Amino acid sequence: MKVTVYPEPTNDETEIFSSTISSGINFDKFDHIAVKVSGENPPRPIESFKTANLRKYVLDNVLKAGYRKPTPIQKNAIPIIMSGRDLMGCAQTGSGKTAAFLVPIINMLLQDPKDLISENGCAQPQVIIVSPTRELTLQIFNEARKFSYGSVLKVAVAYGGTAVRHQGDNIARGCHILVATPGRLHDFVERNRVSFGSVRFVVLDEADRMLDMGFMPSIEKMMLHPTMVETTKRQTLMFSATFPEDIQHLAGRFLNNYLFVAVGIVGGASTDVEQIFIEVTKYEKRNSLKQLIEENDGKRILVFVETKRNADFIAAMLSEQQLLTSSIHGDRMQREREEALQNFKSGKHCILVATAVAARGLDIKNVDIVVNYDLPKSIDEYVHRIGRTGRVGNRGKAVSFYDSDQDLALVADLSKILRQADQSVPDFLKGGGTATFKGNKYGGSDVRNFNNANTAVVDQGQEPEEEW
Ligand SMILES: Nc1ncnc2c1ncn2[C@@H]1O[C@H](COP(=O)(O)OP(=O)(O)OP(=O)(O)O)[C@@H](O)[C@H]1O
Numbered sequence: 454m455k456v457t458v459y460p461e462p463t464n465d466e467t468e469i470f471s472s473t474i475s476s477g478i479n480f481d482k483f484d485h486i487a488v489k490v491s492g493e494n495p496p497r498p499i500e501s502f503k504t505a506n507l508r509k510y511v512l513d514n515v516l517k518a519g520y521r522k523p524t525p526i527q528k529n530a531i532p533i534i535m536s537g538r539d540l541m542g543c544a545q546t547g548s549g550k551t552a553a554f555l556v557p558i559i560n561m562l563l564q565d566p567k568d569l570i571s572e573n574g575c576a577q578p579q580v581i582i583v584s585p586t587r588e589l590t591l592q593i594f595n596e597a598r599k600f601s602y603g604s605v606l607k608v609a610v611a612y613g614g615t616a617v618r619h620q621g622d623n624i625a626r627g628c629h630i631l632v633a634t635p636g637r638l639h640d641f642v643e644r645n646r647v648s649f650g651s652v653r654f655v656v657l658d659e660a661d662r663m664l665d666m667g668f669m670p671s672i673e674k675m676m677l678h679p680t681m682v683e684t685t686k687r688q689t690l691m692f693s694a695t696f697p698e699d700i701q702h703l704a705g706r707f708l709n710n711y712l713f714v715a716v717g718i719v720g721g722a723s724t725d726v727e728q729i730f731i732e733v734t735k736y737e738k739r740n741s742l743k744q745l746i747e748e749n750d751g752k753r754i755l756v757f758v759e760t761k762r763n764a765d766f767i768a769a770m771l772s773e774q775q776l777l778t779s780s781i782h783g784d785r786m787q788r789e790r791e792e793a794l795q796n797f798k799s800g801k802h803c804i805l806v807a808t809a810v811a812a813r814g815l816d817i818k819n820v821d822i823v824v825n826y827d828l829p830k831s832i833d834e835y836v837h838r839i840g841r842t843g844r845v846g847n848r849g850k851a852v853s854f855y856d857s858d859q860d861l862a863l864v865a866d867l868s869k870i871l872r873q874a875d876q877s878v879p880d881f882l883k884g885g886g887t888a889t890f891k892g893n894k895y896g897g898s899d900v901r902n903f904n905n906a907n908t909a910v911v912d913q914g915q916e917p918e919e920e921w
Pocket residue numbers: 472473474475476519520521522523524527544545546547548549550551552693694813814815816840841844845
């Protein structure tokens with residue numbers, strides 16, 4: 454595998470602040486979503502950024518990013534984090550979870566600065582943020598640079614497919630915030646380039662994914678590392694749009710007397726995404742896709758497929774039809790992956806064919822339609838995928854090809870997700886077994902069952918190959 458050395462990230466203010474998606478016409482509807490906070494003594498939510506006791510730098514950056522009003526997860530998470538508590542936060546896709554943790558963390562680092570330690574080439578970051586994919590890690594890094602812009606804080610990034618030495622040197626110069634994929638982070642820890650003795654915050658973004666079987670070993674290595682500060686002396690924060698109960702149980706041992714915030718239905722789909730299903734056989738999918746693209750000429754379309762091979766195949770097929778198409782999956786070189794994403798973001802290519810690597814967290818402006826060419830195996834993955842459109846109060850559309858030979862197991866969950874988002878359920882999705890999805894109309898559930906719920910040729914590192 455070839456690896457890439459990147460130029461330094463931009464310091465251009467306009468560029469740094471331009472990545473935000475402008476909020477859409479349904480932004481104010483966020484205020485009507487039920488919020489459930491459980492756990493001991495939750496602080497009161499904030500009403501506005503201006504009254505949140507943020508330092509001037511941080512507030513200025515929030516306003517420069519175009520944020521006028523906090524989203525519900527921000528209203529709750531900001532005071533919870535600023536009061537020193539641990540948090541498990543669940544809110545729908547595209548509702549501002551990233552700023553919900555970055556803004557208070559950056560504020561606290563500036564409010565109560567601690568010396569930056571880096572000894573013998575081994576850095577001791579004060580904040581570790583991990584996320585499951587390289588592109589999401591890079592996105593969070595850019596967001597962290599945005600909200601700390603103009604301050605003394607140093608932010609570094611570590612993810613696979615890029616030169617180890619270059620990233621390692623940056624980190625070793627000392628960083629307050631390190632945003633990383635677990636594989637590359639572990640690599641740096643093994644090489645004695647990073648240790649956890651100065652950690653004040655650990656954030657797991659897409660936490661349910663970080664704690665599932667695939668990533669749990671890496672997360673355990675970090676959380677149980679001999680240098681890691683114990684749970685009572687750091688803050689641990691976990692965020693996702695989906696949080697299955699078995700994963701919440703696993704998460705508990707890394708948290709200390711945490712608060713649980715559920716905005717709307719835990720694991721529910723964004724109600725701003727219109728969900729359409731087309732019943733097809735696997736032989737009809739190609740033509741159905743071509744027809745859909747023809748009918749939506751010029752729209753920006755993100756197509757999800759299950760396998761890397763199929764991603765290449767579909768992208769090649771569309772390119773042959775003179776449709777400007779990129780693809781992103783785990784067998785492509787990192788430079789190609791980032792280029793594909795950039796081409797899609799900039800509108801140079803209207804179509805991006807992707808595997809699950811692009812399902813979570815990516816915040817891309819103007820995605821008009823998400824297509825599930827192949828439906829995913831789990832309902833949570835479906836919720837994340839369709840959440841690439843319909844973000845921050847904008848409307849979006851998801852079209853899924855349903856093949857009863859492949860997708861029968863998902864029927865009950867899909868019809869539940871549709872009903873809870875007040876959308877009609879097609880006949881072929883009615884009456885199919887028991888849903889596994891645990892959401893309910895009144896906000897999700899905290900597995901602890903609190904009664905006091907307050908409704909209110911470069912070294913390329915040892916990172917393992919990616920499955921997606
Ligand atoms: N208060 C706000 N006002 C306006 N825009 C906002 C606000 N908060 C966040 N945004 C913007 O909304 C978009 C979505 O935010 P973000 O990516 O944090 O969502 P998320 O909840 O993490 O979604 P996902 O579950 O898909 O990861 C971003 O472009 C972000 O800049």
